[in-house]
Amino acid sequence: MEIKTLPLQLKKYNVLYQQMIRENDAAIYSLSYPVNVSRIIGFDVVRVLRYTLTADHPGFENREAQLGDIIETYPSSGQWGRNAWSFSTFESAKIKYDKLLEISKNTAENQICAA
Numbered sequence: 001m002e003i004k005t006l007p008l009q010l011k012k013y014n015v016l017y018q019q020m021i022r023e024n025d026a027a028i029y030s031l032s033y034p035v036n037v038s039r040i041i042g043f044d045v046v047r048v049l050r051y052t053l054t055a056d057h058p059g060f061e062n063r064e065a066q067l068g069d070i071i072e073t074y075p076s077s078g079q080w081g082r083n084a085w086s087f088s089t090f091e092s093a094k095i096k097y098d099k100l101l102e103i104s105k106n107t108a109e110n111q112i113c114a115a
Helices: 090-114
Strands: 009-012 015-023 026-033 036-047 049-052 070-073 084-087
Touching: 015 036, 015 090, 026 090, 036 090, 084 090
Parallel strands: none
Antiparallel strands: 009 015, 015 026, 026 036, 036 084, 049 070
C-alpha cells in the first residue's frame, strides 16, 4: 500500500493551481492562468481528502496507483464550503488556513488519545 499525495501543481479547467503552504490536511493553493502564471487570480484553502482506491471507484484503471493505495484529492465543487474555500487575497486565505490547521491538529490529537 502506498500513499499518493496531492500534487504541488495541477491544472484543471484551464487554471493552474500551485500549492503555497501545506501542513497536515490543510493547504493553500494559488490560482493563475497558464499563460500568465505570475498573475495570481485567487487562493483556495483546502482540506486535503483521502480515500482508499477500490475497483468500484470511477476511473481507477487510469490512475498511477494500485488497488488499496491511499489517494489524496482536491475537494470537488460539491464540497465547497465544507472542505474548500476561495479567497481573493492571500491574507484572508491565511486566516482560514490557520483555523483549518488548528481543527486538523485538534482532530489528530483526539484520534491519538482515543486509540
